């Protein structure tokens with residue numbers, strides 16, 4: 001870790017970070033508040049074991065927070081998408097464009113046909129198209145692990161020119177600096193090195209079981225706590241964990257165990273749209289747990 005700021009170290013740009021993968025639960029809006037916990041610190045590597053849309057990594061890379069980046073998530077088609085955007089963003093953009101264009105004049109069954117093809121042969125562009133067209137951009141998985149979310153019939157999905165621009169920006173930002181893995185987070189955490197910053201945003205409690213799961217794999221609070229325990233007191237790494245939250249007085253999930261010794265801060269996450277619909281004003285806050293040299 002060094003004390004130099006992202007700008008001094010050649011941080012890429014001060015504009016907004018690229019946004020490629022529409023993903024419910026993305027930390028895109030919260031990323032600046034999460035990164036504010038770092039102050040001026042820089043790290044050798046940023047490791048994001050539940051990366052999803054990689055919102056935090058993209059925001060961090062934009063500021064030059066680390067020299068290298070590791071994206072990890074057990075959802076294999078998503079990691080194939082990250083690999084392709086880093087290796088050949090134009091191919092991804094071309095394939096997305098072909099899928100996007102084919103919806104016009106194809107009739108109501110188009111999304112279902114793309115989804116069925118994706119089940120047989122998952123492709124990065126197929127996943128990007130399904131997420132872009134899905135209700136709330138939300139992946140949902142059946143018991144068999146298949147993507148089973150329906151289409152939002154009111155929209156056509158992100159326009160191909162925008163996908164192309166974002167894909168090129170992601171590749172310019174991370175190409176040559178970023179590794180990608182489908183390893184389980186426990187395996188990733190076993191390989192943490194001095195100088196690493198780790199950001200974890202595990203599957204939300206209560207949303208990973210049952211018939212219509214948000215993520216292919218769920219995770220218990222105790223399994224997470226046990227994996228974090230050896231890392232919390234290490235002064236040679238930085239540790240940030242997003243977990244529970246609350247809207248007004250209503251809590252979302254249990255807090256992480258106190259005896260882990262992580263410092264908990266509450267970050268404002270905006271007005272609750274659900275409450276607004278019912279004519280109330282309520283604010284949502286999300287917990288961020290801070291440990292290692294940041295604790």
Ligand SMILES: C[S@@+](CC[C@H](N)C(=O)[O-])C[C@H]1O[C@@H](n2cnc3c(N)ncnc32)[C@H](O)[C@@H]1O
Pocket residue numbers: 023025026027028049050051052053054055056072073074075183184185186201202203204215216217218219
């Ligand atoms: C809350 S989402 C992360 C969202 C992400 N922070 C973003 O900005 O898009 C949790 C992610 O964890 C992944 N996941 C679930 N269980 C996992 C495990 N055991 N190891 C690694 N990733 C896992 C899911 O596939 C999902 O993409």
